[in-house]
Amino acid sequence: MKNPIDQLPARQQQALKTRHKLLQAGKEVFLENGFQKATISQVIKKANTGYGTAYVYFKNKDELFITLMEDLMNQFYEVAEMPFKPQAKEEAYENIKKQVRLFLRLALDERDMMKVVKEAIGVSPEIEEKWYGIRERFIERISVDIRYAQAQKLAKKQLDPALTARGWFYSNEMFMWELVMNEEKYQMDDVIVNLTRMYTGGLYE
Amino acid sequence: MKNPIDQLPARQQQALKTRHKLLQAGKEVFLENGFQKATISQVIKKANTGYGTAYVYFKNKDELFITLMEDLMNQFYEVAEMPFKPQAKEEAYENIKKQVRLFLRLALDERDMMKVVKEAIGVSPEIEEKWYGIRERFIERISVDIRYAQAQKLAKKQLDPALTARGWFYSNEMFMWELVMNEEKYQMDDVIVNLTRMYTGGLYE
Amino acid sequence: MKNPIDQLPARQQQALKTRHKLLQAGKEVFLENGFQKATISQVIKKANTGYGTAYVYFKNKDELFITLMEDLMNQFYEVAEMPFKPQAKEEAYENIKKQVRLFLRLALDERDMMKVVKEAIGVSPEIEEKWYGIRERFIERISVDIRYAQAQKLAKKQLDPALTARGWFYSNEMFMWELVMNEEKYQMDDVIVNLTRMYTGGLYE
């Protein structure tokens, strides 16, 4: 089994390596200083490349960061695309709990990076846009799931799938940020159980 | 009946007037340029005061903005403190709907300012902190309401009041931001009804 | 007799002094390096002011240079506005010769600066515009003079005053640049006499 990179001409291999060096250095700088305080100059110094070199690969700080985010974001996309075909309320409940756990788990596994992402979302419209993409993808998928559950006569018909999906995801996302910023404050399992119960059964008897 | 300001010594009156000029100019500048692009220099120029003068009253841009926010935030506090003593599920449902409506209404009435607030939250930790204060106040109040409903045997005992309150507020807050940024996209009433139904009755039959 | 500057508050006197230091330093830098190679940094260093200080007084290199030009340009305006009321062809001829001499003399007296001006005209549209202002002022004045001479039956009626004035000024301007760039090449008096003869009498017998 060959690594496809090895087959590239030496020139392109070199280029790839430089790009990688910049990304690596970028990640370190962002984790150390946060998004706003990080500067391209720091990245360049750490990557040990020429000043102009960074600009060959990335137009600016935002673009470098987005590239760095992309990998992480793809993992979120995978969670979003999980199959959901429950036959009964209990199965649905278990499926949902599992997906919430994966979602929170992923965020906490990349906690430091997620903190920077949160900051970047507030500061850079481009990055905010990226995150909105993820959110809408999740919401759309959940909408589909709700419609499926309604068709199966598991879920209440009078709830609007799109709005319900949105409200549900919002709760999840915000708890996720809360855990990322303050992991100690809550027990993840308590959060998951309570969140899922609310979602499936509502507050009132 | 006298205006209490009139009773102050002339010097303090003058000071109050200067402060007011700065706040007024600040508001205009923030609404025109957003938080990040606004500069203290612009505010000073618009207020027609000296450079040093602004620093007598406000330590920096954040503090000026926080002062400007305060008034708006107090209105939110009022909504948070609404009494909640329902005797039956239906009454609870109506009360909740009313409060959600007030919350969204307030945000939309001050839509332009709220947009700036949203930007400022992402950029300035101090302002983020301020907003967190509001959020926690809401959540605390809602927790109390949930405990009350549980005591009244209206609400399910097995749900954790604090976590449930938090999840519920998160949904509301996020829909609020969504409406502030994209008023056209949703019918406010649809949002309110769906949100409240979900909260009180849950998704599954 | 009092110098009006002495009457200004100390604060403004200081400001004027700083501004003057920058202008003085600017002139030296431009004369040493020409327009294109001169940088604001050089000016700042020479003026011994803070980095931001220069930007308080001048938006950029062009604006600093234009301020520096203005004084020179006013002298040109004065030459342009010279009265012209000849009663006979010979008087006209003498008047014209005198004005041409003043024009060339002025340019040669400020030869070094004019060289920089020439370079700046080619590089900066704003400065080009300024120069065009001078040119059009001259041409307009000359047009008036031609019309006067035509009314006096000194000048040929079938020549268009505006176009004739323009053509005449063009010759003068270009000889001026030629002399500024290559003083040695021509005898100024030869140039003046030939130019004026051509203008008044034409080439052909």
Add this chain to the structure above:
Amino acid sequence: MKNPIDQLPARQQQALKTRHKLLQAGKEVFLENGFQKATISQVIKKANTGYGTAYVYFKNKDELFITLMEDLMNQFYEVAEMPFKPQAKEEAYENIKKQVRLFLRLALDERDMMKVVKEAIGVSPEIEEKWYGIRERFIERISVDIRYAQAQKLAKKQLDPALTARGWFYSNEMFMWELVMNEEKYQMDDVIVNLTRMYTGGLYE
């Protein structure tokens, strides 16, 4: 009949093609962006050649532009070399008018390129030099013509041929630039007639 290029070895043919691609791309880039804003990188990208390749053929931006100018400049040289052997004042007048018209016509036919040339003259001393070459060639030829007319006793002897030729060309050149930059402002024929009348007959009766 063979195209001489076809006879060259394949390698040289390739080289010629590359060179041509660069020139073509260069022209487009200069016309789009003007001289100052155009960069070699843009040209290279448009020509779709390697970075180093451009430097095989042209030392820098100026040289590429000069090559591009050369063709145009040759056309000016042709106009300059027009024969001039009038037997009478009227014939001279007609000849001159014709040459002026050709000169202006040529500039206006290549108006867009001439605008770039004008900009380039102001910015690049090398290009300025090139243009001076053309100018001096014209002036020299006109001097010869004037001497011929003087010998024929058509023109006034007391005018210095070199200075007169220079003044006359300056007027023409400047009107040419004026028309290139502002075609709408003047009627070309009015300009030609007035210019030629002035030149041949002078302003005063």
Add this chain to the structure above:
DNA sequence: CATGAATGAGAGTTCATTCAT
């Protein structure tokens, strides 16, 4: 002949803040 990754000097600019008056 052709390539294109890498370079790096340095230009321009901003703006919150101070402090002497």
Add this chain to the structure above:
DNA sequence: AATGAATGAACTCTCATTCAT
């Protein structure tokens, strides 16, 4: 209480050019 001239650290980004392949 009010002023406003002065500051300067620090950032982004460009682009002609080289040189090893």
